Amino acid sequence: MKNNIWISVSGIDGSGKTSISKFLMKILNGNKFLKFPSENWVRRVLESSGNGNPYGDVHTDSLLFALSNRLDMGKVKKLRKQSKILITQRCWLDNIPYRAVQGVPCGETLKLMGISDVPDILIHLKCRFDTAYNRIKNKNGDKYETRSFMKKLDSEYDKLIDLICNDQFGKIKVIQINADETLQNMKTSVMEKLRPVIKMCGYEL
Helix, strand or coil: CCCCEEEEEECCCCCCHHHHHHHHHHHCCCCEEEECCCCHHHHHHHHHHHHHCCCCCHHHHHHHHHHHHHHHHHHHHHHHHHCCEEEEECCHHHHHHHHHHCCCCHHHHHHHHCCCCCCCEEEEEECCHHHHHHHHCCCCCCCCCCHHHHHHHHHHHHHHHHHHHCCECECCEEEEEECCCCHHHHHHHHHHHHHHHHHHCCCCC
């Protein structure tokens, strides 16, 4: 049994991460929560980088998210000491597919971030890019929330999950959820798939 568990909810924009993260907070009795990136200044800087073009200034974007993820990992370490279960909306691993779409190799992104701590459980909300895009297209999103970028991002997330499942980043238990379904069906699937995994970590749902 571990003293605490870190559960990260991963997926492309519009896959339902916010809703599922809130659901987890409810069923897991309100343990600690952190959203990556956690600082509002990241989004403001992101919009000025490359003049709002997702390919406009890849180097600055890489540096920005490397810094942001390193700062957020400091918060993760503190929160893990304060709670039995930490839930994060995304984690530093989510940086890899975004940079890959921009043409930055995985190894280069990893080297720049210099992070090794990983979640115990990663819940991947697998959603078709067109479904995800239709959910968010009328919202005031960031520069990455375009149909063309999200199409490539969907593919890069598949590659990331394959790497994680092959233990390229250490032992991470991956739970795949069909995020094309209704939110209620997603919640039911999360409950069914998470229950045996979290029990292995010494906890009950």
